[in-house]
Amino acid sequence: MKRLLALLVLPLLALATGCASQTLLSAEDRTKLQRDLTTGPSSERYLKASSYLTPFFGDASKRLLTPYPPDEVRLINDTQGNPINPGAVQALMPAGTKVRVLKVEFPTAMVMVERVLYSPRTLPWVYLDVEGAPPGPPVVLVLPPMSKTREDFLAELDRHLLDHDPAPRIARFQPRFQEALKQKKVLEDMPEAAVEMSWGAPESIRRTLDKQQVNQEWIYPGSKRRVFITDGLVTRIEEGAPPAVAK
Structure with missing residues (x-):
């Protein structure tokens, strides 16, 4: 009886709060992605770009992993349509850091009911174990919405996480560029590939x-x-002050 009531109440709650599924992937594709990405060798991946750990907007039970400074994050907007800053940088994880996929969570109506209102609740979340990250709440990578196929979703994931260790590629960069990757800097004459990393x-x-x-x-x-890049090498950089790391 209790189970029957739960099955009735949750859909009604979803309707009452205005939640509709924000995923186009079939239940079969979602289940397969969850299984394939969290088990076996495919669960082990590497950061494609040096990334920041920050708070997760209004949800203190999680942390956000993003390649962009907090003031450039474009995941949710306030009531005026302005991007919301997730919070100060807590740590910097360099490109090539090893991660493990723990869970893939899609924004179905049922899932969104359980998410904090002022969070990127309408987007897919990938929970990660990030090697070397400071102790704290679970780390979440947020992906763009509305992947239509399994292949679409994997392509978005590949923009952030590599399925192979980039260490050999990084080792081919000049030492000063290798050090720049660890500090999330871009230098003149840096190769285009290193800029993206x-x-x-x-x-x-x-x-x-x-x-x-x-x-x-x-x-x-x-x-x-x-x-500014000419023939694959950086000629000029324009940037403001780098974000401070929270203490």
């Missing part, structure tokens, strides 16, 4: 051709940071 993928890229030279302008969220 340090700052993460840009929000947009502008490309121009000047005779035989290929010029790129990498623009990060909020247009506060820009990297």
Whole structure:
């Protein structure tokens, strides 16, 4: 009887709070992704870009993992439509850090009922064990919404987590660039690949051709940071002050 009441009450609660499923993936695909990503060798992955640990907005029971400074995070907005800052940086985890996928949670109506209101509750959450992270609440990587297929979801995950150790690739960079990755910095003459491993993928890229030279302008969220690249090497960096680490 109690189980029957629970099955009746939870859907009604979801309707009362205005929650509708925010995933297009079938139940079968969700179950398969959860199984495949949390068991065996595929659960072990590596950070593609140096990333910050921050608070998880209004949910003190979790921490956010993001390649972007807190003031560039674009996951939820306030009532005025402005992005909400998740909180001060707590730690920096360099590119290549080993992680293990613990759980994949999709924003079904039932799940969203249980999530804190002022959190990215309509997006998929991937719970991670991050090697070397300071002790604290579970770490969550938030992915974009509305993947239509299993392949779409895996492609989004691959933008953040590698299925192979990037250490051999990092070792080919000059020592000063290897050190820059650990500090999440971009330096002049840094290769394009190292830029992405340090700052993460840009929000947009502008490309121009000047005779035989290929010029790129990498623009990060909020247009506060820009990297200018010519023929695969950094020529100029524009950025504000780096975020302070909370003490």
